[in-house]
Amino acid sequence: MSEYSNPRKASSERDLSSLSHLLPFLGSYALSEISPKLIYEYNQRRRSEGASPCTINRELALIKYAFNMAIREWEWIRENPVKKISMEKENPSRDRWLSLEEEERLLAASPQWLKEIITFAIETGCRREEILSLTWKDVDIFKKVVTIFAKKTGDRRNHTFDREGLRCFEVKGKGEDKERVDQEGGFCLLSPGQAESKLPYPEVGL
Numbered sequence: 001m002s003e004y005s006n007p008r009k010a011s012s013e014r015d016l017s018s019l020s021h022l023l024p025f026l027g028s029y030a031l032s033e034i035s036p037k038l039i040y041e042y043n044q045r046r047r048s049e050g051a052s053p054c055t056i057n058r059e060l061a062l063i064k065y066a067f068n069m070a071i072r073e074w075e076w077i078r079e080n081p082v083k084k085i086s087m088e089k090e091n092p093s094r095d096r097w098l099s100l101e102e103e104e105r106l107l108a109a110s111p112q113w114l115k116e117i118i119t120f121a122i123e124t125g126c127r128r129e130e131i132l133s134l135t136w137k138d139v140d141i142f143k144k145v146v147t148i149f150a151k152k153t154g155d156r157r158n159h160t161f162d163r164e165g166l167r168c169f170e171v172k173g174k175g176e177d178k179e180r181v182d183q184e185g186g187f188c189l190l191s192p193g194q195a196e197s198k199l200p201y202p203e204v205g206l
Helices: 012-026 036-048 053-072 100-108 112-124 128-132 163-172 175-183 192-197
Strands: 145-149 156-160
Touching: 012 036, 012 053, 036 053, 100 112, 112 128, 112 163
Parallel strands: none
Antiparallel strands: 145 156
16 A cells, blocks of 8 residues: 555655554455454554544545555455444544643754754744745745645645744754755755655654
């Protein structure tokens, strides 16, 4: 399945995470052996591991997609067992804002390059992928505005930033940082590790 997960798609990382749970449980079975009962047992196991309803549903969606590929494009099987499984009931989403104390703790525990990203994220509300994909041509220092392009729809929207955000770009736009981002195709906010090895940014929790 990983070969059919577009690495540029916003959900590609989520797909790979789902596969890390699905393959150990289902990978040894032939498609014809994967029944609704087996998928239900997988759901039960994921619940016991503490997976959220949202996470389980995303994993079910990936299995469903795999079976649809096998049915429609390859004609390996005739039925999709996931259709007989009820999706988990998800709790309504809610906004979660960091308190001032949480912001201070997070920034204090982060290296300088990550502080700049966190500061910009707090100011603008931009998503991680949007921030990491930001290039210098998307930044207007004088108007204090960045332009974000949605990957799926191509829609454009603007975000303003204040003095702290401006300071991040001013630091990145000088000396060694500017040379580094220019060499990396003009990306604004790259970590030293990512610039050298192309590794993804680490997840940071409170």
